[in-house]
Amino acid sequence: DTIALQHGAHRTGNRTDADMARWRSLRFGQFIHWGLYAIPGGEWNGKTYNGAAEWIRSWKEMPHEEYDKLYRQFNPVNFNPQQWAAQAKSMGAKYMIITTKHHDGFCLWPSKYSKYTIAATPWKKDLLGPMIDAYNKAGIDVHLYFSIIDWNHPDYRASLKNAADSAAGKRFQLFVKNQLAELLQRYPTIKGFWFDGTWDDSWKNDGAFSDELEQYLQSLHPGLVMGSRLRADEKGARHFDSNGRLMGDYEQGWERKLPATIEDVHGNDWEAVMTVPENQWGYHAKWTGHVKTVNEILEMLVKSVSLNGNFVLNFGPKADGTFRTEEQQLAAGIGQWMKVNGEAVYNGTYAGFEKQDWGYYIRKAGTDSVYMVVFNIPVSGSLRVKLPARTELTGASMLLGNTTLTPEWIGRNEYFLHLPGKTTDSPVVILLKTVTGENKDKGNF
Ligand code: H79
Structure with missing residues (x-):
């Protein structure tokens, strides 16, 4: 039995349009996590944070006001977007996803809706525009990562407990909507949004808003590709609605893990995002534990494609705009194999x-x-x-x-x-x- 839902899935089966077909055919992407967290790089006052580097603001040793001042030091003088794009291209990536704003709330573009942006740093200039241009010139599609959770915004609430919270929540929703429309207006060549930080009650208890937002973004930029993580239905079910149907354009739950068999993906489009160490997205100066090898990453890529999925490998550039040696070597090693064998990956299916x-x-x-x-x-x-x-x-x-x-x-x-x-x-x-x-x-x- 199915229950009547106003804000559940609006489609059964995968999208069949050309924009989605293109996304599906690309198969191999590059994720980039870049932001203020690259400055501490997992270290603060001589101590090492063993969690994910981009979460360091939530560490008890890190005073929020100290973290929120890091923007005064952000000055990526060695940022070379053409080099970034060339590296991605020679690795064989056909699309890339860039963190426009992670949970810390810092914006890589000069948003007119926030003071906490690249415009306030010593660098001053927009970072997203030149990056998107360089990747597009290299023939690589760009998607924008955007965190709903915003640790910096005064109106963000994890849950809405009273009338004042609800009013703040409404203001915050408008802020999100404005920032996303701004991104689409500034960067019209982007192909999709990659949403994150949608697990708090304030978000998942307003399925109507996530539904309307998704449709609003589609109306501004028809063909946009957005995963299942944006959405909740009116009963608070996320990714899959209360009838078990996928919301959004592809299943976005495969983070640092892969499905085992074709049955696990239920015929849906899907994408996996993967870190090089076990769980580091932003730059961490001291990678510990197992660091994946070229062949291990290739196996994950190939396995994903063999199960009808896309695979996205993460990079965490340093605060100065350069990539650590390990990542450069991985990109080169993957690219060497892809040059000969990439034809098995692109457009690949089960x-x-x-x-x-x-x-x-x-x-x-x-x-x-x-x-x-x-x-x-x-x-x-x-x-x-x-x-x-x-x-x-x-x-x-x-x-x-x-x-x-x-x-x-x-x-x-x-x-x-x-x-x-x-x-x-x-x-x-x-x-x-x-x-x-x-x-x-x-x-x-
Ligand atoms: O951007 C990268 C990560 O920073 C971000 N997603 C990738 C792409 C991410 N990492 N972890 N998560 C998202 C989910 C985190 C959930 C937790 Fe919690 C945060 C577990 C504990 C703290 C939220 C609060 C869920 C449980 C408690």
Whole structure:
């Protein structure tokens, strides 16, 4: 049974328009968390904050008034937007998401609705405009991260407990609406918003406002892509409405985690956002714990695409506008692989083949081209390929070196591909050639 909802999902199934199709085809994005938190970089008064660097203002050792004065030091003299865009492009990213305003409330653009912006810093000039231009010139779409939670704004309330709170809440909603309209007006080439900080009661208990806001933004900028995190319904259900239907344009709950199987994504568009260490988004001077390698990140990217999702890798530039060495090296390593194998990623979709232990299948959308992306080579060197009924494997080639592999037919609709020894330290991509008709083995089974 479904219940009647005024502010639930307004659509069943994925969006089918060209703007959404474009977003879906890009598959690999870059996230950038940049703001005042890059100045302390996870350290304050000689002590290290072990939480996420961009949350340092909420640490008991960090007085709010000290944090809120950091803008006086923000001066990214080495910021080179062309270099940023070139790095993203050579990594293979097709879109990027930039924090216009994180939970701390500091705006990277000179908003006329706030004094707590880049305009008040020694840098003075807009950062978003040049960044968006540079990325667009490099052929990369830009989306804007925007936190609803605002630790700096006097009218922000986590919950509304009395009439004064409610009045503040109304003023805050207008502020949010104004800032978002301002961003769209200033940066008309952006493709979407990435909302965060929508878990407080004040937000989730006003599903009508999030619904009207989403429709307002769509009316200002038709085609805008916005994930499920913006929305609540009138019963306070978030992401999925009280009837279990996805709100917004794609499922936005995959933060630092990936779905395991195609069943986990329920046919919805989705995107995962991933940090390089376990949980650091803004710049932290002392990364601790496990730091992901190029191959680990590639596996997450490929797995996401194989399950019909997008994958976005986060970078946290330093306060001076440069990237730490680890991030530069990762971008270069990923790019090296993408240059040869990226054709398996862009426009990639779930292939519908039975998954094997060696890795992931990806089908180029709407075609018969299926790629195998091999992360685990068995000791035998033989990769099992099991095709759907009435499909035959007629050929295969490795993208690296364009090496042809001759499939060995095992029986029914199963084959082995034999790799020519150890060829690379990176995941191997093999393009399969299949024809649909009859299986070789027409026995009764
Ligand atoms: O911007 C990055 C993070 O800073 C931000 N989202 C990514 C993209 C983020 N990190 N954590 N979260 C969002 C969710 C945090 C939830 C918690 Fe809490 C904050 C857990 C404890 C404090 C809110 C308050 C939920 C439970 C208590």
